[in-house]
Amino acid sequence: MPDSSCNDAVIVRRACGVLFATLNIPATRNALAPEVVAALAAAVARAEADPEVRALVLRGAGGSFSAGGNVGSFQSRLDADASQEDPVATRNRQFGYFMERLSVLPVPVIAAVEGAAMGGGMGLACAADIVLATRDARFALSETTLGIVAAQIAPFVVQRLGAAATRRLGLTGERVSGEAAAAIGLVDQLAADSAELDALIAEWLTRIGRCGPNANRVFKTLVGRCGHEPLGPLLDQASRQFAQCMRREGAEGVAAFRDKRDAAWTVRFDADTVRTAQSTR
Structure with missing residues (x-):
């Protein structure tokens, strides 16, 4: 419930x-x-x-x-x-x-x-x-x-x-x-x-529910900044965010892809x- x-x-x-x-x-x-x-x-x-x-x-x-x-x-x-x-x-x-x-x-x-x-x-x-x-x-x-x-x-x-x-x-x-x-x-x-x-x-x-929760938060915020900030600094910060995501959810996501299984965060709705x-x- x-x-x-x-x-x-x-x-x-x-x-x-x-x-x-x-x-x-x-x-x-x-x-x-x-x-x-x-x-x-x-x-x-x-x-x-x-x-x-x-x-x-x-x-x-x-x-x-x-x-x-x-x-x-x-x-x-x-x-x-x-x-x-x-x-x-x-x-x-x-x-x-x-x-x-x-x-x-x-x-x-x-x-x-x-x-x-x-x-x-x-x-x-x-x-x-x-x-x-x-x-x-x-x-x-x-x-x-x-x-x-x-x-x-x-x-x-x-x-x-x-x-x-x-x-x-x-x-x-x-x-x-x-x-x-x-x-x-x-x-x-x-x-x-x-x-x-x-x-x-x-x-x-x-x-x-198939997407990493933190990755979604980072991505939506990044998209919202596009067109409103200088491109170079935006991409500089995006590269650091990519590295942070890779070390967090990314490790599990890549492992799940390799093992042909659902990532730990996966949720299904009906x-x-x-x-x-x-x-x-």
Whole structure:
């Protein structure tokens, strides 16, 4: 049985070194209210701090990933005292800080999308490394239809889709299906329904489970630095990281390859394990 921790907003369970964080406010289609973002940030912090965590899976309960920002709270922000610092800008930027941490989390992040992934929900998916979705999932940068902008998620959408596709979606509020999202590179693989999505998550986690946990952390961090730092110094440090990995997990990985066996860190998942870890009961 997976170990777990939860509040009313997000249920977090751990199974075989993977954290499963399930957004759990179906009444709002898992809108990104402050308590939801805070609980997600706590899951990210847990994955950052624990070297035994090998991946993070994000999913929504009740057949919906996330409807995005909590529109119901917008008026209260407008009514708040803005004499010193604009509370609307402050709250918006707080979500951006979370998105930054999620995007650089040094373990693989899988977003499993059913139903709506609107606005911030779509941004959440774009910050993941692997996006899996059912064919009837729906994605949209819907902020402009409310007269606002996708301020904090725009860089992450551009990073995944490129500027042209992001402009098209953001300037029209167009809703795209899972199949259309796959065609533009937002979704990596489609499932027919929720049960098939469980099996798909298990497949991808099994692939991740074949990789050295430390090697994955080092590699994801290295990729995140590419294009942002001078190439020479980056490669200098990469060579030292390669040597460190070789002396750690690399020795076991090479031995396992030579002996035609699984490496000691190998973990396999099945759909039942995934389903149990994501249960809200």
